[in-house]
Structure formats: C-alpha cells, structure tokens
Amino acid sequence: MIQDLFILNGYGQFVWPAFMFTFLSCFLLYIKTLKKFRKQEKLFLSEFKQIKTVKIESNNGKEVVQEALSNNSFF
Numbered sequence: 236m237i238q239d240l241f242i243l244n245g246y247g248q249f250v251w252p253a254f255m256f257t258f259l260s261c262f263l264l265y266i267k268t269l270k271k272f273r274k275q276e277k278l279f280l281s282e283f284k285q286i287k288t289v290k291i292e293s294n295n296g297k298e299v300v301q302e303a304l305s306n307n308s309f310f
Contacts, residue, residue, distance in 0.1 A: 241247050 241251070243250050
C-alpha cells in the first residue's frame with residue numbers, strides 16, 4: 236500500500252523530484268527573504284531607535300478664524 240503511494244502508477248519518478256525541487260526552492264527563498272528582512276529590521280531600528288518628538292503649540296484657532304473671517308467679503 237505504501238509502495239503504491241511512492242510509485243503513483245508509474246509517474247512517481249517524475250512527481251517526487253518535481254515536488255522536492257519545488258519544496259527546496261520555496262524553502263531557500265524563505266531563508267533568503269528572512270535574512271534580508273532581519274538585515275533591514277536592524278537598519279531600521281538603528282536609524283529610528285529614538286522617537287523624535289515635536290512640540291506643537293496650539294492657539295486654539297482663535298486668530299486663524301478671525302483672520303479668515305475678516306478677509307471674507309460676505310460678512
């Protein structure tokens with residue numbers, strides 16, 4: 236029974252090498268992508284290790300609203 240699984244009605248000699256080639260190719264691509272990702276992650280963390288904060292001052296929009304309304308000819 237197990238032998239029939241490996242033979243696949245005579246096509247096993249074509250199917251199993253193709254399966255192994257595909258599996259190996261996908262595995263190598265995964266490893267290569269993982270290495271590249273870790274390299275880029277280290278670069279990103281070294282560049283943006285400290286978060287830069289910028290203080291934004293608010294004037295509650297009072298001056299902006301008055302300025303916008305003063306230039307409007309309808310009011």
